[in-house]
Amino acid sequence: METAIADPQVQDTRSGKSSIVGQEWRPGNYDLRDTWIPVAHSPHVTGKPIRRMVHSHPVFLWRDGGRPLAAEFHPDALGSGQCRGGELTGGSGYFPVHERYNYVWMWYGNPDNAHEALIPDVPYLPRAGKPLPRNMWGQIYFNCSYELVQENLLDLVHADYLHSDIIGDEENDDDRVYVESDSETVTMIREVSNKTIPPLLRFLGVPAKKADYRAVAHVHLRSGVVVLYGKFMPGFAQPLFHPLVPESRYVSRNNFTFNITGASPIARHGFPLLSYVIGPQDDFMMKPQNPKYQARGERRDVSSRFDAADSRYRMVMAKLIQRQKEGDYSYLSDADPGQDIAGLLDCPRVD
Amino acid sequence: MAQPVAYKGWWPLCGSEELTDRKPVGVQCGDTRIAIYRDSDNRPRALEDRCPHRRVPLSLGRVTPDGFLQCGYHGWTFDGDNGDLIRIPNLSEGERVPQCAIRCYATTESNGLVYVCLGEESENPGAEAILEQPYRPGAREFRGVEHVPVSHEEFVAALMDGPDLVFGFTGVLFGERPLGDPRFDDGLLTLDRIAYWNWGGIGHANLGPLRHRADNPLMLRTRTEPVTGTTTAQVCDNEGHVLAQSLLACAPAARGTTAVRWRASVVAGSGVPSGKGPALLRALTRLGKSPFKVNSMIDGEALAALLPGPSDTWRQASRDSTPLSLSETA
Numbered sequence: 001m002e003t004a005i006a007d008p009q010v011q012d013t014r015s016g017k018s019s020i021v022g023q024e025w026r027p028g029n030y031d032l033r034d035t036w037i038p039v040a041h042s043p044h045v046t047g048k049p050i051r052r053m054v055h056s057h058p059v060f061l062w063r064d065g066g067r068p069l070a071a072e073f074h075p076d077a078l079g080s081g082q083c084r085g086g087e088l089t090g091g092s093g094y095f096p097v098h099e100r101y102n103y104v105w106m107w108y109g110n111p112d113n114a115h116e117a118l119i120p121d122v123p124y125l126p127r128a129g130k131p132l133p134r135n136m137w138g139q140i141y142f143n144c145s146y147e148l149v150q151e152n153l154l155d156l157v158h159a160d161y162l163h164s165d166i167i168g169d170e171e172n173d174d175d176r177v178y179v180e181s182d183s184e185t186v187t188m189i190r191e192v193s194n195k196t197i198p199p200l201l202r203f204l205g206v207p208a209k210k211a212d213y214r215a216v217a218h219v220h221l222r223s224g225v226v227v228l229y230g231k232f233m234p235g236f237a238q239p240l241f242h243p244l245v246p247e248s249r250y251v252s253r254n255n256f257t258f259n260i261t262g263a264s265p266i267a268r269h270g271f272p273l274l275s276y277v278i279g280p281q282d283d284f285m286m287k288p289q290n291p292k293y294q295a296r297g298e299r300r301d302v303s304s305r306f307d308a309a310d311s312r313y314r315m316v317m318a319k320l321i322q323r324q325k326e327g328d329y330s331y332l333s334d335a336d337p338g339q340d341i342a343g344l345l346d347c348p349r350v351d
Numbered sequence: 352m353a354q355p356v357a358y359k360g361w362w363p364l365c366g367s368e369e370l371t372d373r374k375p376v377g378v379q380c381g382d383t384r385i386a387i388y389r390d391s392d393n394r395p396r397a398l399e400d401r402c403p404h405r406r407v408p409l410s411l412g413r414v415t416p417d418g419f420l421q422c423g424y425h426g427w428t429f430d431g432d433n434g435d436l437i438r439i440p441n442l443s444e445g446e447r448v449p450q451c452a453i454r455c456y457a458t459t460e461s462n463g464l465v466y467v468c469l470g471e472e473s474e475n476p477g478a479e480a481i482l483e484q485p486y487r488p489g490a491r492e493f494r495g496v497e498h499v500p501v502s503h504e505e506f507v508a509a510l511m512d513g514p515d516l517v518f519g520f521t522g523v524l525f526g527e528r529p530l531g532d533p534r535f536d537d538g539l540l541t542l543d544r545i546a547y548w549n550w551g552g553i554g555h556a557n558l559g560p561l562r563h564r565a566d567n568p569l570m571l572r573t574r575t576e577p578v579t580g581t582t583t584a585q586v587c588d589n590e591g592h593v594l595a596q597s598l599l600a601c602a603p604a605a606r607g608t609t610a611v612r613w614r615a616s617v618v619a620g621s622g623v624p625s626g627k628g629p630a631l632l633r634a635l636t637r638l639g640k641s642p643f644k645v646n647s648m649i650d651g652e653a654l655a656a657l658l659p660g661p662s663d664t665w666r667q668a669s670r671d672s673t674p675l676s677l678s679e680t681a
């Protein structure tokens with residue numbers, strides 16, 4: 001993995017010159033292929049077919065004898081023999097499917113390349129077994145392409161402004177951000193010492209006025225998956241899984257799971273509810289952003305050194321898209337979406 | 352897609368009272384989005400409503416205690432005087448912000464409205480280009496903003512040819528018949544037409560016996576500033592005493608609509624005609640009911656059937672005197 005504190009594309013603020021990020025950045029206009037997408041929470045997939053959207057294609061999901069199935073068409077239509085499957089299902093109409101972490105994952109790409117080993121690792125979710133309590137998972141829709149949400153999750157500074165009522169204004173002794181990346185993922189690691197803990201988080205169970213804080217956002221570009229892990233020391237950990245399903249260039253669906261089984265009852269029940277406050281706050285900004293990133297010929301963005309992770313994200317994304325445009329859907333040797341990231345997150349594995 | 356506005360001079364985009372030194376107001380004139388706010392000297396400021404960092408509308412942000420406009424997403428802060436980026440939060444001491452400026456628009460206040468000059472400095476016609484409106488606020492003033500789903504040019508034309516389609520005063524019917532041809536008076540296109548009291552719900556002024564009455568108890572006088580269509584509408588008695596009045600500030604808005612910011616009041620005090628009509632109007636306002644409204648749901652069928660009338664004079668004037676051509680794009 002490459003490691004850097006500041007991205008070379010990001011300007012040096014001391015020089016006073018502004019830098020422009022990348023080529024024209026128009027998220028939502030390229031569907032990355034050959035990836036597993038956690039299209040539904042397992043309990044939502046039953047004998048009765050449901051219809052979901054992935055990259056503007058309808059996907060029908062249901063179970064047959066307990067086994068999850070994903071198809072381009074409703075099973076009734078498939079049964080009639082009148083539908084011909086497309087390229088992504090090798091003509092069969094059926095997508096490769098796998099069930100893990102209480103999600104039904106579908107393969108978006110060439111079915112011949114669907115390997116289970118490419119499913120992203122989520123060390124803090126049980127791989128199989130009973131679903132987590134109902135209040136710990138759900139879905140929020142964002143009115144923008146999934147890339148804008150991934151950028152938002154890689155970005156720390158916005159919390160001080162947009163979520164200041166919940167997260168509080170920043171006060172700390174030291175605040176460091178590291179960015180790592182390979183050809184498939186971007187990771188932002190933030191280490192804060194002696195962070196002032198706002199009243200709401202104290203109420204939820206951080207037992208001190210000040211605590212150290214470490215947060216990692218591990219972003220998989222192809223599948224839309226964001227593995228977030230934060231912890232207060234002392235305090236509780238927040239294993240927040242944010243898989244962003246790219247429904248269309250206008251909507252992404254966050255099928256989240258917050259596995260905070262280790263925290264106090266108050267935090268266990270209260271914390272997941274915050275997503276219904278924080279999510280709409282983010283959407284308030286991302287929704288008007290979206291058309292400005294869809295339009296052609298918009299002026300390029302100006303960045304500061306706080307945008308290192310975001311700039312890296314755009315760079316890795318540009319390379320990935322370029323490769324896929326040239327017909328190369330392979331995973332390069334530096335990348336392994338399924339590799340164990342418990343060490344990177346610094347979190348215990350649940351199984 | 353909204354079209355650019357041809358006239359690059361002053362447009363009334365906000366009521367003076369709408370602006371505070373805390374929250375900016377986001378407006379759109381043609382295809383231009385602008386964030387307007389008051390700085391610490393109470394001066395209106397207008398900046399392009401787009402943060403250069405991640406393109407979020409600055410109108411979703413806030414005004415800092417020292418009078419600058421701060422983006423709500425990451426807190427980048429801009430100077431309303433020149434559009435300069437002056438602050439990025441969390442930078443260490445000694446670190447300079449990137450050199451970056453956003454579009455800044457000239458502003459001025461007049462007629463209780465904030466006017467924004469859409470053009471560059473060289474296109475600014477100067478504040479004296481804004482004509483004074485005869486509207487005078489009364490003791491009890493009512494205000495509102497409507498977006499009417501018709502283009503700006505057609506809105507202003509309808510206001511002249513069939514004012515009953517676009518606005519109304521409580522208890523008053525506007526007749527079809529103009530009282531004389533439109534005339535320019537202090538630069539304002541002035542037009543009178545017959546009007547009636549209609550407290551009992553007599554019906555349509557253009558039908559039935561009212562139409563052929565010998566004389567009319569009221570008239571509606573509209574005085575329209577030819578470029579923006581900003582209009583003072585007055586209900587007068589036959590002697591020309593104003594009984595009720597409104598100001599309609601018009602500007603082309605998003606998706607081909609017309610933004611109409613209005614204020615209205617009933618005239619009270621000595622010298623004001625007595626009678627049932629004026630008394631009822633005054634009583635209404637005392638109850639907190641507006642004597643005036645703008646029809647945001649314009650009757651499309653009636654609009655389509657409206658014959659050209661006094662608006663011809665206005666369209667001709669617009670064509671003759673540059674830069675009044677409103678419909679052409681730049």
Ligand code: FES
Pocket residue numbers: 402403404405406407422423424425426427
């Ligand atoms: S988008 Fe305005 S400060 Fe980031």
Ligand SMILES: [Fe+2]
Pocket residue numbers: 152158159162163278282
């Ligand atoms: Fe956020």
